[in-house]
Amino acid sequence: EKYGYLHQDNHIHNQAEMQSAIREFQWLSRLPITGELDRATLRQMAEPRCGVSDEGSQQLWAQRVNAIFTAGRDHGGQPRRRKKRSASQGEKWYKRHLTYQIVNWPRHLSPGPVRLAVRAAFQLWSNVSGLVFQEAPEGPADIRLAFYEGDHNDGSSNAFDGPGGTLAHAFLPCRGEAHFDMAERWTLNGHKGHNLFMVTAHEIGHTLGLEHSPVRHALMSPYYRKLGRSLVLSWDDIIAVQQLYGKPLGGRPVRLPGQVFHAALQEWELADAPSGHQGTAQPLYCQGVFDAITMDQNETVLVFRGSVYWTVSAEGTVSAALPLRQRWPQLPLAIEAAAFSPLDSKWYFFKGKRMWRYTGSKLDPGFPRKSSDLGLPRHPDCAFYYAPLGHLVLFKGSRYFVLNLKTLRSEPYYPRRLSDWTGVPQGTNGVLTRPDGRLYLFRQHQFWRFDPVKVRVTREGTWVQELSWTGCSNTLLNNNIL
Ligand SMILES: [Zn+2]
């Protein structure tokens, strides 16, 4: 009755009604369809889950799949829906830019990381649909997220039940409410308790008009799912949201693997990220740490961090975090140095004792190669193409190395001492050449600008604030933080 399998609450259901309800439940729960209350079915009924009713999910899923096969043909617009307990009037938003507000906060988690996790949960959906979200910390907002305990004035059947059982519920458009059980042990790092990011992402799906999915690994499955390594959104989630709101504006959908969110959530929780700059969320690398940076032939800056990278166009538009191995398939999970060489239009990547070379997204034959065979050090600090020499340069500690890209051999008389580069510090994590020929070196929050004509550092400062082409100073109307 609570989840919409048996209608007419509080009457005695006959055997036919019971069997049909159990069969429907088993179908949505991907259990063998026996119509019997067997052990597996009873166990599944005790699993922690979303409080939104499953009623009608089966028909909607069938219509969604049908629409895929009849795409291009006229199938009469939006499917008709059965009357739903949790539904208010209307089934989708008729605007693409939606605001949200976090009304109150869970216990035992600080507002800073919660705010970032919620923003990331919205980003998950904006990455694959035509929607844009923005936090409105003071309200009013289209979508409100709130934590409540027990009965909280939306009907006794919606009362929360303490730890486990129902974790949260939400309402279809345009009511714009998602409620979370305050009594749950909410977590961001995924060790104990229920992951707030995953549950928020699911409930946001309802506030956008999505209902429960029978697809295994779908985020819109009614049951709680841990944040794993695999993709957070399944094909069914993406089709469902795109059928309502279309594809992302000006770009292909971005799907991020769970491990990217996992790493970010852990980091935010540890750092207890400052909640100071609300509404102007910056990409994660703007916090000051990245693995490598380079610039391609279109003057697009690429910033690498862990298993993802960002692009900053010449006009200053920052992309969402993109999976590294989607573009360069054979790379390791993270890299230590990267350089695009305009000499041969190739990409060079370094990690540990190896070097990878790509033409576009294609790994060149014979690569990766051992750095030691090329006369290069292990674990370089950074790498860049240096036009005055016509070669690739690698910094490592107190020395630098020069690689001839035509012969793939180290130039004679190198390595030499880093002090040749007057003013350049040791241990930089990235370096690139700007279109004016000057070199920018990065170490955490600091940057150094090296002038090849004067052969010395001519400026230093804090890059997030001072270098707008890093994409960290203007990120309005954009909820991408990963
Ligand atoms: Zn749900």
Ligand SMILES: [Zn+2]
């Ligand atoms: Zn509620």
